[in-house]
Amino acid sequence: MHDDIETKVRQFIADNFLFREDRHSLCETESLLESGLMDSTGVLELVAFLECDIGIEINDADIVPENLDSVQNITNFAKSRTLKAA
Amino acid sequence: MCGIAGYIGPGDSLSSSRKLIQQMIGVIAHRGPDEQDIYCDREIALGHARLSIIDPAGGKQPMSNADKTVWLIFNGEIFNHVEIRQDLTLRGHVFRTKSDTEVILNLYLEKGEECVNDLNGDFSFAIWDSRRKKLVLARDRMGVRPLFYTELGGRLTFASEVKSLLKVPGINAELDPIALDQIFSFWFPLAPRTPFKGVFELPPGHMLVATPGGKHIRPYWSLAFPDADDHGSWDQRSEKTIAEECRELLFDATRIRLRSDVPVGAYLSGGLDSSIITAAVKHISPRNLRTFSVTFKSEEFDEREFQQEMVQALDTRHEEVLCDAADIARMFPKVIHHTEQPVLRTAPAPLFALSDLVHQKGYKVVLTGEGADEVFAGYDIFKEAKLRRFCARQPHSKYRPMLFQRLYPYLPRLQNQSHTTLAAFFNSAHDSLDDPLFSHLPRFRSTRGTRNFLSSDMREKLAGYDALGEMRESLPADFTRWHPLSQAQYLETVFLLPGYILSSQGDRMSMAHAVEGRYPFLDHRLVEFASRIPPAMKIRGMCEKHILRESMKGLLPTNIRQRPKQPYRAPESDCFTGRSAPSYVESELSMSKIDACGYFHSTAVEKLTNKRRLRSTLSMRDNMAFVGILSTQLWHREFVEATQTSAINQPHRAVA
Structure with a gap:
């Protein structure tokens, strides 16, 4: 299940922010905001993905860079929420 | 207003030269549909497509002096031609026409290349001085009128638009990868570079002199600001006296821009700047004024309500064109044919429709409010940079970043963001305060996200190239001593204004339908004056264009005068x-x-x-x-x- 979340997150980022598979430089902890891959309106796309596709509820207070600004942050955040829900 | 084209250097026979220059001028005839003419001899070819505005009967071009040794082609207007003519007449010059073209010619005969310093106007021109075997090309200070050139086989070819140059056999269109990288970083290529490999623009405020010995390009004017701690003679000046002088200058800039032998209209967006210009026109010349505007179906972009308020207040005869998403898509290929460069916004398209409306109503000249946001610090990027500096001074403050939510009240999706996300986006903690591009880093960063779509081949060609580094290196030596607001204003005024606003949204869109835009806020006297105004009078707290609003007291409805900035946007x-x-x-x-x-x-x-x-x-x-x-x-x-x-x-x- 958790590996599944990480795969889904990576796929989502590749399809919606990265757009290309041959960009290998995106590492686990790279800031999506600072790299220009995700802008402040892109954050809302990410929130919609986490709510609809991963099925977790996001409060306004959750929309902070510590939860959403890198593959690792997003995966950890999503995992912790699905754990809670379970 | 017109289109010009020409070349100097070894050519073909006189008859093929004539044919070529006719083709070159024919392809930009939209800039000047009233008249076309050429001048050719063994050394030079000059072509002109004319939009007759001043002295329709006498201002024919190419124009020469009496003994036909000096020839001029000219695109634009010299707004102070009346005063220069008086001075020249006193000094014994005799004029055959009432045109501003002849004023440039006589001024050149007296002063040579230095004539540009006396001109208050929007111009690009070419002077062929056969006595000295010298070609002089010059472009106005702010970059309102375009001028492109290229060299091939020892021949220097120039024109108002690149499509003229492409008529020359051997000059082909090829995309310059570096220009594409710059457009996908800044929205425009850095002058003199253009998207066309090997084709250059003469930068604003520059002149090019070509002689048999070679060519030389030099600036004759540049934008400058005082050092941040240099208050000089302005230290004692009250806001009131500055506001008064500002109003006088703006009125005079508007007054001389109403000089025309055909009727002059105005664009009215509903914002502060075009409202000021429209009000100034009515104040100076209270006759029936025609105004024009774009409206949108979507409420997110439409400003009809404010336009109508000004129309009522100033009693103008108003026309509007509705531009919806389908119109933009339909016009877009034609728009790119005229911008001659890739664009990251659709915003030029509605302006293309607007100039079409103006043309259909029989108008050739419009005044607009363009330039006020650069000259008087109206853009949000100036407030954003101020706020980012404020946050960067206390990076751990929880409260300072909350102000980001107040920055863009017209972007509904931004209102839902937490202040920490906004702070991370605007990146107040990581950008170096010492970076000369500090004010523009968030914009460049988000724009450069678009480079992610470049092909592997383009990436290889661009390996090691640093667009921001090139911009940093082109800044003047004293840049770092200026106030941060002055630095940000410089970046907007010297780069974005000519590179995108005045070209892709300005000259190229209006001249596509033979409409000349005139911009009182870009009168160089006003630009020089405004550069001395203390930054705190431009942005007071978080209120932009404060001094300009002050100077317009009593002239505009309070509602318009106090309206916050609403940037011009279109569906994307x-x-x-x-x-x-x-x-x-x-x-x-x-x-x-x-x-x-x-x-x-x-x-x-x-x-x-x-x-x-x-x-x-x-x-x-x-x-x-x-x-x-x-x-x-x-x-x-x-x-x-x-x-x-x-x-x-x-x-x-x-x-x-």
Whole structure:
């Protein structure tokens, strides 16, 4: 299940922010905001993905860079929420 | 206002020279549909397409002095031609016409190249001085009127638009990868570079002198600001006296821009700047004024309510053109034919429709409020930078970043963001306060996200190239001593204004329909005056253009005078999707076409177009990428493919 979340997150980022598979430089902890891959309106796309596709509820207070600004942050955040829900 | 074209250097026979210069001027006849003429001899070819505004009967060009040794072609207007003519007449010059063209000619005969310093106007011109075997090209200080040039086979060729140059056998359209990288970083190429490899623009405020010994390019004017701690003679000046002088200068700048032998209208967006200009026109010349504006179906972009308020207040005869998403998509290929460069926004398209309306109503000249945001610090980027500096001074403050939510009240999606996300986006903690581009880093960062779509081939060609580094290196030596607001204003005024606003949204859109825009806020006297105004009087707290608002007390309805900045925006990538989308969109963005052109990564573009289809809104970055990719593909079709086709259809001619 958790590996599944990480795969889904990576796929989502590749399809919606990265757009290309041959960009290998995106590492686990790279800031999506600072790299220009995700802008402040892109954050809302990410929130919609986490709510609809991963099925977790996001409060306004959750929309902070510590939860959403890198593959690792997003995966950890999503995992912790699905754990809670379970 | 007009179009010019010409060349100097070894040429073909006189008859083929004539034919070529006629073709070059014919392709930009939209700039000057009233009259066309050429001058050719063994050394030089000059062509002119005329839009008759001042002295329609006498201002024919190319124009020469009495003994036909000095020839001039000129695009633009000299607004202080009346005063210069008086001075020259006193000094014994005799005039044959009432035109401003003859004023430049006589001024050159007296002062040589230094004549540009006396001119208050928007111009690009070429003077051929056969006595000295010298060609002088010059362009106005702010970059209102365009001038492009290239060299081939020892011949220097120049024109108002690149499409003229492409008429010359051997001059072909090829995309410059560095220009594409710059457009996908800044929205425009850094002058003198253009998207066309080997074709350059003469930068604003510069002149080019070509003699048999070679060519020399030099600036004759540049924008400068005082050092941050240098208050000089302005230290004792009250806000009131500065506001009064500002108003007087703006009125005079407007007054001389009403000089015309044909009626002058005004663009009215409903914002502060165009309202000021419209009010100033009515104040100076209270006759019946015609005003023109764009309206949008979507409430997010439409400003009709404010336009109507000004129309009522000033009693103008108003015309408007409704521009919806389908109109933008339909016009877009023509728009790119005229911008001659890829664009990341659709904003030029509604202005293309607006100049069409003005033309159809029989008008050739409009005054607009362009330039006020650069000269008086109206853009949000100035407040954003101020706020980012404020946050960066206390990076751990929880409260300072909350102010970011107040920055963009007209962007509803930004209101839902937590202040920490906004702070991370605006990145107040990581950007170096010492970076001369500090004010523009968030904009450049989000724009450069669009480079992600470049093909591997383009990336290889761009390896090691640093667009921001090139911009940093081009800054004046004393830049770092200026106040941060002055630095940010410089970046907007010297780069974005001529590179995109005055060209892709300005000259190229209005001249596509033979309409001349005149911009009182860009009168160099006002620009120089405003550069001395203390920054705190420009942005008071978080209120932009404070001193300008103060100077307009009593002239505008309070509601308009106090209205916060509403940037001009138009529907973006959503214009190009859905059932009403024109067929060119699908073909230009198809994987095969993308691969054939080679600029972009076709699977990435495919994903973007799918995302566009599936989602009702896209992020700013994705919108810019979509419009940028589509416009680059259209640029390729309009210029690279079109010239290849015409080369196949025309018999080959050798270039000397």
